[in-house]
Amino acid sequence: MNGLSASPRVDFASDNHAEAHPAVLAAIVAAARGPAPAYGGDRWTAAAEAGLRDLAGPGSVPLLVFNGTAANVLGLSVLLGPGDAIICAEHSHVAADECGAVEAMLGRKLLPAPAPDGKLTPAAIEAVLDRCTDVRTPRPSVVALTQATELGTCYSLRELAELRELCDRRGLRIYLDGARLANAVARLGCEVADIARFADALSLGFTKNGALGVDALLLMAPGIAERAPYLRRQQGQLASKMRFLAAQVGALLDGGLWLDNARHANAMCDHLAAELEPLPGLRLTQRVQSNAVFVALPRAATDYVRARWALDLLPTGETRLMTSHATAPADVNDLVEEVRASLK
Numbered sequence: 001m002n003g004l005s006a007s008p009r010v011d012f013a014s015d016n017h018a019e020a021h022p023a024v025l026a027a028i029v030a031a032a033r034g035p036a037p038a039y040g041g042d043r044w045t046a047a048a049e050a051g052l053r054d055l056a057g058p059g060s061v062p063l064l065v066f067n068g069t070a071a072n073v074l075g076l077s078v079l080l081g082p083g084d085a086i087i088c089a090e091h092s093h094v095a096a097d098e099c100g101a102v103e104a105m106l107g108r109k110l111l112p113a114p115a116p117d118g119k120l121t122p123a124a125i126e127a128v129l130d131r132c133t134d135v136r137t138p139r140p141s142v143v144a145l146t147q148a149t150e151l152g153t154c155y156s157l158r159e160l161a162e163l164r165e166l167c168d169r170r171g172l173r174i175y176l177d178g179a180r181l182a183n184a185v186a187r188l189g190c191e192v193a194d195i196a197r198f199a200d201a202l203s204l205g206f207t208k209n210g211a212l213g214v215d216a217l218l219l220m221a222p223g224i225a226e227r228a229p230y231l232r233r234q235q236g237q238l239a240s241k242m243r244f245l246a247a248q249v250g251a252l253l254d255g256g257l258w259l260d261n262a263r264h265a266n267a268m269c270d271h272l273a274a275e276l277e278p279l280p281g282l283r284l285t286q287r288v289q290s291n292a293v294f295v296a297l298p299r300a301a302t303d304y305v306r307a308r309w310a311l312d313l314l315p316t317g318e319t320r321l322m323t324s325h326a327t328a329p330a331d332v333n334d335l336v337e338e339v340r341a342s343l344k
């Protein structure tokens with residue numbers, strides 16, 4: 001027993017805590033029967049890759065990998081040259097949560113820039129460029145964005161266009177960490193391709209969307225795809241039994257389940273935010289634009305709620321509440337009641 005008395009099926013600590021979607025499990029079981037070619041030579045991989053190309057655009061090149069960190073490392077490795085560095089947001093997953101994977105595996109420096117709402121701005125990027133003008137620092141050549149961001153916010157298409165314009169003008173490429181791209185697409189009401197056209201490479205996460213564990217890297221810029229399969233193999237990200245990764249993607253692409261899942265997670269998040277916002281004694285600290293609510297609660301209230309629900313407490317004292325495809329309205333209502341009680 002972990003001492004948590006509330007629902008054992010759902011918690012709000014992370015969308016990674018969510019159960020696998022039943023359609024994903026069924027697809028894996030179906031794919032498990034009989035032999036199939038290894039390393040992506042199978043029909044499930046062909047179908048998943050075709051579905052991903054349909055989403056991102058006909059010129060895109062998809063590669064499946066085991067997780068989001070791997071997608072980030074592989075995507076950046078394709079874009080970076082020797083001596084290059086990456087401008088990223090201070091709270092970005094690449095800078096803050098991947099144990100320095102990019103630095104360790106690629107030997108490239110990350111240059112974090114302030115982004116209080118998780119979003120890099122043209123001014124923040126220019127400020128880094130202004131600091132890096134000669135050989136004393138590595139040459140910034142890639143800007144890493146996250147969509148939706150680690151702080152639950154989303155770049156608008158207009159903001160992405162402005163960043164693209166700056167990057168084109170300053171000779172920078174764009175890598176977009178799309179571990180929660182589905183939530184951003186659902187929120188913006190756009191297509192994956194509408195976002196992908198601003199990136200040279202991007203990841204499209206399925207793990208937080210109902211998969212057991214698979215994310216996709218999509219290469220958009222012409223001429224960068226040739227080395228990618230070799231780099232994926234070197235980085236230990238070419239699954240021999242690729243059919244099981246691909247079957248998960250196929251299940252989530254089928255009938256737009258990935259988008260339904262993201263819409264549901266976002267709707268649960270909106271419901272949660274709408275219920276929490278009017279409560280006296282707490283404050284939402286970020287705009288709610290995907291499937292995360294950031295809330296500042298009094299310490300005693302935080303402890304009260306955390307004793308009953310698994311929640312993500314940040315070093316700032318804020319709590320991050322995340323919804324997923326598996327969150328039910330009743331779960332949200334239960335949590336809100338708990339928070340209400342904690343504030344008394």
Ligand SMILES: Cc1ncc(COP(=O)(O)O)c(C=O)c1O
Pocket residue numbers: 016067068069070093094146149150177179180207
């Ligand atoms: C923004 C972001 N990028 C990437 C990832 C992927 O991380 P992992 O390699 O742990 O699946 C996560 C997971 O939390 C994330 O939040």
